[in-house]
Amino acid sequence: MSVHTLTVCTERMIDIYGSITQYMGTAYTGRGISHKYDKLIASAAETIFLKCPPTNALSDVLNETAMYFVKRGLDVDKFMDPVQIEQTHAVYVKGPNLFYLQASHPVSLEPTDIGGRHRVISFYDMYNETELREQNQFIVEKLAESEKALDKALQSLADGKNIHDDWEKVNIARMQWQLHEELIASLKEELFGTIELNKEASVSHRLIGSLSSDGAYDFIPSITKRLNRRILIKGLAGTGKSTLMKSLGAEGEKRGFDVLYGWCGLDPSGVDLVLFPELSVCFLDATQPHAYDPERPGDEVLDLVHMCKEDADAEEKVVAIRDTYKEKMLDAAGYMQSYAQALNSLRVAMDSAINPSIFKEKSERLIELS
Numbered sequence: 001m002s003v004h005t006l007t008v009c010t011e012r013m014i015d016i017y018g019s020i021t022q023y024m025g026t027a028y029t030g031r032g033i034s035h036k037y038d039k040l041i042a043s044a045a046e047t048i049f050l051k052c053p054p055t056n057a058l059s060d061v062l063n064e065t066a067m068y069f070v071k072r073g074l075d076v077d078k079f080m081d082p083v084q085i086e087q088t089h090a091v092y093v094k095g096p097n098l099f100y101l102q103a104s105h106p107v108s109l110e111p112t113d114i115g116g117r118h119r120v121i122s123f124y125d126m127y128n129e130t131e132l133r134e135q136n137q138f139i140v141e142k143l144a145e146s147e148k149a150l151d152k153a154l155q156s157l158a159d160g161k162n163i164h165d166d167w168e169k170v171n172i173a174r175m176q177w178q179l180h181e182e183l184i185a186s187l188k189e190e191l192f193g194t195i196e197l198n199k200e201a202s203v204s205h206r207l208i209g210s211l212s213s214d215g216a217y218d219f220i221p222s223i224t225k226r227l228n229r230r231i232l233i234k235g236l237a238g239t240g241k242s243t244l245m246k247s248l249g250a251e252g253e254k255r256g257f258d259v260l261y262g263w264c265g266l267d268p269s270g271v272d273l274v275l276f277p278e279l280s281v282c283f284l285d286a287t288q289p290h291a292y293d294p295e296r297p298g299d300e301v302l303d304l305v306h307m308c309k310e311d312a313d314a315e316e317k318v319v320a321i322r323d324t325y326k327e328k329m330l331d332a333a334g335y336m337q338s339y340a341q342a343l344n345s346l347r348v349a350m351d352s353a354i355n356p357s358i359f360k361e362k363s364e365r366l367i368e369l370s
Contacts, residue, residue, distance in 0.1 A: 018070040022222040023087035025079035026106060027210035027265040028336065030161025032154060034268040035107055036205045037079075042091055043204075044099035045117065048369055050122035054105045056337050056346045056353060061089040061363045065100055068367055069093045082210040083340045085217055100366060121365055131353035139349050146342035149335050156332035157211065161267055163325045168238025170317050174309040180240050183304075187244075190250045191279065197256030208262035208273050209290060213340030216265070216289035223262065223273065224282055228298050232286035235304030237316075237365060241285045243306075246272040252276055265289075 027034040041047050050058060057079075066076045068087070079090040083106075090101040092151065103109040111118035132139075209218030218301030224230050233240045242264070249259045249271070262284070275282035283302070287293040294301060 004179075009209060018072070018074040018076060019226070020070060020076050020078055020222075021238065022078050022080055022219045024207040024210045024217075024219060024265065025081055027207045027268065028082060028153060028157060029210070029264075029268050030157045030164075030266050031268055033106055034207065034263070034265075036207055037090065037101060037103075037107065037109055039205045040090075040099050041101075041118075043097065043110070044092070045097040046369075047099040047111070049101060049103040049109065049120045050116065050123065051104050051120060052102065053350055054121050054343060055086060055123070055345045055351055055354075056084070056344070058102055058123070059358065060087075061366060062088040062091050062102075065366050066093075068093045069098075069240070071251060077206075080180050080219070082212040082217065083343055084149065084213055088370035113283060117368055120361055121369075123362055124358070126355055126358040126362060127350070127353045128355050129167065132350075135349050135353065139346060142342050142346040142349065146339050149339035151367075152330050153211075153339055154336060156192060156328055157266065160325055160328040160332060163328060164237060164266065166323060167318060167321045170314050171236045171238035171308055171320065173176070174311050174314050175239050176307045176309060177240070179307045180244070180304070183307075183312060184244055184247050187248060191248065191276070192251060192255050192257070193279070197278075199254050199256045201253040202258040203253060204258075204260040205229060206260060206262050209263065210265040211329075211332060211336050213337050218265070218290040219298060220262075220273070220284060220292065222292060223275070225284055228280040228281075229276070229357050230296075230299050231283045232292055232294065232299060233283060233302045233303050233304060234286060236308050239304045239308055241287075241304065242270040242272070243270045245283050245285075249274040270300075275333050 025035065025037075039055050052058060062078075066078055069076055074096070075094045077094070078088050079092070079099035081087040081089045090099070101109065104202040111120055154341050190346040198337075206223070208220060208223060209216065233241045233244070245261075249261055252259045252274075256281065258277050260273075260275040260277065262275070264272045264285075272284060283288075284292070286301075293299075301346075326361070
């Protein structure tokens, strides 16, 4: 076989495979644990609810399920666990619109269409009861330890969000909002012109990141890797980055363009990314805690900093607020790490009591149900 023929064959093999895009499954925010699973359940043709105690065992099963569909040319969204970033918590298969979800922990979600679009596989009976009883005290202790650390992490995040709100207020007061409005109008004209598509927009909602056991973590590189153009928004807190993206998204929806919103990992009401698949373009908040600079062709910087008037008194207030905010977020990160360690110890203890044959039998049902 010639080198040319081998290259063509390889390219064809790549073409027939689907792609995997990673998102955060849940986010630990200033308003509690956030997720978008309810919207995915609503949009899925079929959802398979995997009911089980805290476990690491189902991640590999979900990864195998994802690859089963990828090898058949289908694109897959994987939703990762911020407690252990390498762990898969859910899988959404595009095309047939199948959703496989660990639906018991840390967020409990129940099927509402049994016998219809919702199916359940329970893993609660896959354990060796004798082995579980032997580890009961350890499991109970680790559960209590993880819950205590999580409460402290969420409280620190709530305090951090309140401090960040004060930070935003200082900048809101000195922002030149007329310039901001003019910029949004200009961007709408550049993106959409007079185009109105003769279809209804498909709107998706995802979490792009969260505070994790390793600090702030996001999946922006995975989400944006196939785009031709990325607009990296640079701006101070409270200067309308989220407002700008929401406005562009709403305009795109009105004109029939598909829109993906990437929601904030600290404030679940804020947007950190808006993506237009048909235009192969996205706008993203490229400031801390997910700071990005141009790193590839098609990257552009959109600077909002100059729209904020210089004010010495405001700058002095911001310095004090920023230091307090950083301290509170360091507290949250420490508690999050303690939570992750305790929870993982609990998962490992539970997993050690799994009956392999029962687990294998139940796991195989995931593909059978597709």
